[in-house]
Amino acid sequence: MCLYSSSVPGRVRVAVRLRPRNAEESVADADFADCVELQPEFKRLKLRKNNWDTDTYEFDEVLTEFASQKRVYEVVAKPVVESVLDGYNGTVMAYGQTGTGKTYTLGRLGEEDTADRGIIVRAMEDILADVSLESDSVSVSYLQLYMESLQDLLDPTNDNISIVEDPKSGDVSLPGATLVEIRDQQSFLELLQLGEAHRYAANTRLNTESSRSHALLMVHVKRSVKGRELAHSSQNGNSTNMAKSLRPTLVRKGKLVVVDLAGSERIDKSGSEGHTLEEAKSINLSLSALGKCINALAENSAHVPVRDSKLTRLLRDSFGGTARTSLVITIGPSPRHRGETTSTIMFGQRAMKVENMLKLKEEFDYKSLARKLDIQLDKLIIEHERKQKAFEEEIERITTDTQNQISEAERNYADAMEKERLKYQKDYMESIKKLEEKWMMNQHKLCERKDQTASTAEEVAELKKLLSKETSLRKAAEEEVNNLKSQLAQLKMSEASANSESLKLRKMLEDEAYRKEKLEGEISMLQTQLLQLSFEADETRRRLDRGGPGKVPGDLDSLISQVRPQVNDSVNEEKASIANLFEQVGLQKILSLLEAEDADVRIHAVKVVANLAAEESNQQKIVEAGGLTSLLLLLGSSEDETIHRVAAGAIANLAMNG
């Protein structure tokens, strides 16, 4: 499962490499100029159409016949190798006519002279130098595609390898191909030699040449992303080692595909016949399918005929896919092969227009995590088993110890029990003996008491008699008491009724007393009012007596004369009534009213006393009753003018007499 994938546009890069003239060409074409002229500084190639006309083509790199293998690697393959190390897929491919140097460019081992090392050897050197063999892995498959049959060059028996394409990612894989892990350059070189030997043998068997098949080397580079891992773990500084070990490693998977294509010469020119013709057709089929795909991609055509051949299916990621692709087209200088050279150049020109979308291939390495966990689990199981065994042994030891202790304790307990039993048995026997002695003694005492009991029985009979007598007496007394109690109850009942009667009478008496008091109050009030009326009448009378005819207006004289007899009569009546009152009320009572709270009562009282004091017959009685003293006190204590005046008159009358 791809975890992170960032897409970067990346056009197919194309370099053209010119092979130097070989011995044959030096002779045969001695009088002729090369069919191409290279201008590497302008990255241009001029193709001579004839003696006076040339076509000019531009490439990403133009490598002359003098270009070193090192330079070719650096401009053609190194950027791709670096991408693979960064986690991208990459393709380096050589295309050209037979004998133009495709294998020389890609596959020279440089055993005699390291300067001759081709792209494959140099790429692996760079890869091995960059990876860490502890955390990363490099593995290789080596295959040959011959007439639509994919053969494993590392396992010649495996000659029909199927191509599997991931419909989602478009990744192409060959699950049936042998995959050999590379740990050093030497083993890789040996592997390449082995593959070449197998290729030679296969081709001999098939009666063909290596130039008639396509060779593919696939290098899988899997790298754990340490930087990310470190950053991640530093964010979780407190995480435990166990948690760390359970975290899957992030890995980048880059795949480098190096393709040495079969020669691209035309069938008609090769003059092939029979099997060779079929072979040439097959090669042509796959190369022309590749050409068609590249054309379609260059023209942004909607349909790319990838499925037309196994070669295009194998290279679908390299053209229009996610890989960084670098194509080196190889050409010879001979004007005799101008046609093939032109065709090769045109192929390269179209390939330059193909745009890929480079995608980073990163994923979590769950497989290695699972492996790691398996190892950890095995360790834990072994540890657990070891501990379990130790535990069981410990349990056994403890059980044996405990059983021994229990046996010991049981023995001790049995001994102790026996001792206790004997002790209690002895104590028991002694107790029984003591009890028997006691019982004997008691028996003896009992016999003695039996004699005493006989005399006691007579006394008891006597006492019983007395008791029955006492009982009958007590019963008679109780009856007497009950009688008395019933009499007492009757008496209490009659007393209660008498009490209620007396309460009623008492209430009636209280009511009568209250009424009497009320009536006395009313009488007193009426007497006071009567006194006042008497006094006023007396006053009126006196005024009439003092007035006389001279002081009364003329018209009044006659009136008085008419009235006087009537007045005198009424005065006499008044006098009689006052005297009468005096007798009825009592002098003491009248004098006590001089000290009444009410001012009006005091005024009336003083007027009555004055009126009485005016009569000589009363004066002696008034003085004796303390009336003079009462009047003097009233005079001293009151500020009322009428009281002053009337009291003074009364005092004068009493004083004169006294």
Ligand SMILES: Nc1ncnc2c1ncn2[C@@H]1O[C@H](COP(=O)(O)OP(=O)(O)OP(=O)(O)O)[C@@H](O)[C@H]1O
């Ligand atoms: N740049 C070069 N410098 C010197 N010699 C070269 C160069 N390129 C190719 N040769 C030589 O030319 C010959 C043919 O080269 P090579 O086998 O690599 O061609 P090819 O394209 O792989 O042919 P085929 O398609 O038949 O495999 C070899 O002898 C090789 O050494």
